[in-house]
Amino acid sequence: MKNDGVLHPYSNARALEKEKRLIITEGDGIYVIDSEGRRYIEGVSSLWYANLGFSEKRLADAATRQLNRLPCYHAFSNRITDVVLELTERLLGMAPVPMSSVFYASSGSEANDTALKIVEYYYNAIGKPDKKLIIGRKMGYHGVTHAAASMTGVPRNHMGFDLPSSRVLHVSQPDFYKFGKIGETEEEYSGRLAEELENAIIQAGPERIGAFIAEPLMGVGGVVPPPAGYFQKVQKILDEHEILFIVDEVICGFGRLGEMFGTTAYDLKPDMITIAKGFSCGYVPISALMMNSKVYEAVADGTDKNGVFGHGFTYSAHPVAAAVALEALNIYEELDITKRVQELGDYFQTKLEDLRKSPIVGDIRGRGLIAGIQVVKNSETKEFFEPSQGAGKIFEINTERHGLITRALGDVLALAPPLIINKDEIDDFICRLSLALVDTEKELC
Template sequence: MNVNVNSLQARDVANILHPYTNAATHAKEGPLVITRGDGICVIDDDGNRYIEGLGGLFCASLGFSEQRLVDAAIRQMRELPFYHTFGGKSHEAGIELAERLIKLAPVPMSKVFFANSGSEANDTAIKLIWYYHNAIGKPEKKKIISRVRAYHGVTVATASLTGLPNNHRDFDLPIAGILHTDCPSFYRYGLPGETEEAFATRCADSLEQLILNEGPETIAAFFAEPLMASGGSIVPPATYYEKIQAVLQKYDVLLIADEVICGFGRLGAMFGSEIFGLKPDMISMAKQLSAAYMPISALMVSEKIYRAVVSESEKIGTFGHGFTYGGHPVPAAVALETLKIYEERDIVGHVQDVMPVFQQRLRAFASHPLVGEARGVGLIGALELVKDKQTRETFDPALGVAAYVGRRAQAHGVIIRALGDTVNLCPPLIITESEIEDLMARIKRALDDTWDWVKTQG
């Protein structure tokens, strides 16, 4: 990196440890410094404009210049800039937000617990799973099942749930009591000649066998993103969740729906659980809850979970869990205003209107020589890159093909995210059809550049 030592880039390298970043590479190349936002775009410190093709991190649903959310934060800062919810304390913004979330829930829910991130919401769910089973007299029922390629967070417990190798390697994870079952990617894991229906049955049978091998009396819960976003926008077969939920019900296993990315319109419904017919006992949410303008998350719990909290906290004397900033009034006010905007502007309806264009343009990339599968639902999708389209052989990870696509996309004015062999797309929900066309044209140029480069690599 050859820049002025007083530049933002140099000061960043000197002082910040970045998440999900190759630290050695970053020290040489420095950061892309973003200075402002405008609609679905962000602008860097050199004035270059980028379509944010990942909506920040699957979260900036209303883009980067929604004045109503700024005003909501200012109003709340002036009135009550902070208060907590410990010891029975509360405030109006949190109360109104909880009321609205309960009304929006895809299945009946009893209470809302506030936190600050999706990781914290899912970590809270883990603790409640254990707390619940202690309360009902089943202390041995504590193991939790997630899936290969799932993403549920980065705390010690939630990173253990996450089924991605880089979240485990050299962190001494996963911890004991966290299990992983099959990823429902038919493209990647289906057998030759196998139908999607048969694949879904095999996934459910594999889950049941795992439960039987571990002992049903020890299995407490199953975590699921309706669509596995960070794992590569993996869309399960049509009957997958019907079969999975039958197994869970058979062995009295709780279902936790991780709606951190799928929630609030992303898939063309308020919650992804509605699209896939999930009937969870708890629902975690974050990201689009506040359109990412302020950090906030929530965990909705069913009545049976809440009743266990009541009985156990009465016995112990308190419910010994919570975060200083959980339910902070400023993020709560911003989230409340976000939900009002979703309703007033019919954001879900807008997604339903534009998602056919998004999915059509996305799936057209299936014919590109680099692309094995183009998949998605609503306004989220991914391109899985392959070395051989017939055999589905993947590229050598050391080549970094998906990362190269990401760099070329950035050169063409689009920010996307490469994860493994996939290129993920998840634009702001306010994107228009013409902006989708522009986005996809730039992605095509990035893919073409990458294909030319791959051919030189031998």
């Protein structure tokens, strides 16, 4: 098949020219429908964001009402819309830790890019202009703008782009299954990673480290929950060296883990929080950066000194996006979404455990309605497939053949169904997944 005119994200453009496209034309609850009329369970909520599925009329109606009332406006200077003020009051009221101010953007990448700029602005404002380095984690994912991709620790996001920037350092990813030593407990492993972080800070100079950024549960890095004691040890080190803590809630936020935020799920104490995806369930692009009073007050003082906060996007605080996000929050509240995900999440995770019987399933991990299945060559010895074998991709292709869309992250199969899924649909999900696993075993064993 020739080039379709689109430079597809995360693709090999030459290889894609030879492949048939999966053209999605409709959505219905947890399902999407292709151009040939075939229905698929969307097992990753598109890109982790369709929490309320693909046909929530209330979100469409909220957008339509706002389009008919005030279809567009900005938040530059002293201008603001009523719907954005309402959304902001609601968002700050539900923040997992006290937050003082919100900056709006259109994607998680933009929110995280803004967080880095805020770090720089903050330290300039408080008279510490050398304290600008950012520490991220290998395989951590924070977006694809130049700054966000630098904070991201995924090699494929760096290749060919002269990234990461020298302003960003990366420490080890907290993946106990892959990197825990024989006989080592999770708590001991967390201690080892905390020691590595401390050493990295000392080596670079605490006076030069401005912030640490992390996802509560790593998404793109393989759906990896933090090992026991990890964040408690990390936060102690950050506090000791007066380093800002940025929590990337782009995937974890809005109920995915069975708590409204991953910050609550893992008892984090961030200075800044970035959100997107489930904020509007992907119906209209919107993201935000929340900051606490310490950060806001310093930034506000800086704007007074400089005369302006010289940052903002054309579509920051777009009223249609704000209206949709506000309605999504209303629906979450009415569904008691955290309780729902806790109950369904337990059922989902229990059903997934049956797949451990497979000789190529090394680990199944997750929380709530997100999970990752680690594919291995030998589950007893934890021997991994060679990357060139594409074991995870083979599994993904087989799930698609059985009407279930998943996403291979290396040799981890990511699962994150819409939060509106019910028990019968989970049973169907697991059935299709199991059939695909059997096919994958036949190909790989």
